Amino acid sequence: MVQVGESTVMAETFDHYAAVTDTQDREGRVWRNKLERVIMEMLDFYRIEQGFEDLARQVARTACHKLVKDMFYEARKQAIVDFHAARNVRIKRDDAVTMTLMKEEYLEAIPWWMATHRECWEVLVDRWCAEDWVDRHEACRQRRLMMQGASHHQGSLSLSEYAARYASHHGVGEINTFKAFALSHKGKYKADIQYNPEDPPEAYSNPSAYDRLSSYSEVAKEVYGQDYDPRSHDLDGEVVMRAGKGKKHGRYWLGDSVIDMASTPTLSQIRARSVSGGPSIRERPTATQPLQAQLEEERARREHLEATLAQQVQEQVQAQVQVQLQAQTQEMFSYFQAQFAAIGHPLQAPLPMWAPRPPISSPPMPGSAGSNAGAGAGVGAGDVDLSAARNLFPQEPPPFDP
Structure with missing residues (x-):
């Protein structure tokens, strides 16, 4: 536990170690x-080249x-493994990720390196x-599982070690950190x-x-000019x-x-000397943005499919209604x-299709302008002569044969 300001917190990040005064x-x-x-003390185990x-x-x-x-992340998995091991039950560490314990069970499985600091546990x-x-x-576990591919192929090698082994294996000269990445x-x-x-x-x-490579190359050309070739240089801290x-x-x-932290300016220093129209400071895309784009694309595809299906269903319903009416x-x-x-x-069978009914105007009312028209006056523009249709209707009803 460390004192940060007026509160006491657990030293769960490496920066918290800077808040504790060292002793001889x-x-x-x-x-x-x-x-x-x-x-x-960690460097005591290595011989550093001058x-x-x-x-x-x-x-x-x-x-x-x-x-x-990682120490605290691994502590929970190890506690689950140790708790079950004390009961002669073997649990793999990969399986422990998806398992949980009760509070009393966690307290029983305190790791050895935290045994003297039970309050932290x-x-x-x-x-x-x-x-x-x-x-x-x-939710975080599912997000990690949705990663579209491996993060890298370095294994346990650092980027510098990867570059050296690549050059040695392929018999080429030294490659810079940009190509190595x-x-x-x-x-x-x-x-x-x-x-x-x-x-x-x-x-x-x-x-x-x-x-990342595309964005880095674009910003590098903004900083050093359009003729700058990132393939010929190591990764630049300011460009990154x-x-x-x-x-x-x-x-x-x-x-x-x-990246050399000592020679790389901070973001506030870069902003302080940036001018309008100069090299840009770009937003870093989050890991969920590609997933959100995929979700939006999937949502649009689903909505289009639903609209198509709805239209097909409507057409089928209309066709069924038409068949029922017929x-x-x-x-x-x-x-x-x-x-x-x-x-x-007997009645004749109806035609399969009927022509649209022609407009028929009613005869003029008595006293109207049409009825008072003189002899020889032409038929009105909107009137139709119905005399030819009178023969279609018999004057007397047909005889009834009981």
Whole structure:
């Protein structure tokens, strides 16, 4: 537990180690804080080549940031494995990710490295047993499973080690970090792969690598001119900061392990010296944006399909209604045909289609202008002569034969 401001919190990030004052060890060494002690004690196990001291500290600090976060993530899985192992039940660590324990069960499985700080373990257990923690944990897990491809093909190698092994295996000269980053997202160093800026996103193990390389190349040309070729240079810290809008969660957007933090300006420094019309500072796309685009595309496709199906259903319903109307008309005609045949006046079958009825105007009312027209006056423009239709109707009803 560390004191941050007026509150006491658990040291769950590596930056919290800087808030604890260091004490003298057996060898009489004292550093400014625990953060520096962790880095320097870790470097005691390595022999650093002269001139690479600053880079070694940078690499160690970057590694510690991730290790501290992973330490608490792995602690929960190990607690689940240990709890079941004490009851002679073997649980794999991969299976423990989807399992949970009760609070009392977590407290029984405290790891050895936290046994002297039980209050910290209780804080962790309370967090894991919170109502919304399981939902958030599962949501993050599902989001990781939806990743479109492998993040890279470096394995446990750093980007510099990957570049050295690629050059040695293929018998080529030293390659810069820009090419190494691109190749590490295409395949392993033994694979027959080459970097080509014209390659589509499908050439990379993850489409996000293509987006990062494209954005970096565009910003690099804004900073150094359109004739600048990123393939001929190492990754530039300022360009990375501009392309990824600074560091997110303590990491650069690309080439995090090879960017020199000491010589790379901060985002506030870059903004302070930026002018209107100069190189841009771009928004870093989030991991969910490609998924959102896919969801929008899927939603549009589903809506189009639903509209098409609705139209087809409507057409089918209209066709069924038309068939029913025709059937009812035929049934009605058959009924009247039988009735008229019984009285000796058979009806002819109706035509399949009837022409539209012509407009028929009514005769003029008595006293109107049309009725007072003189002899020899022409028929009105809107009138129709109905005298030819009078012979269609008999003057007397047909005789009834009982």
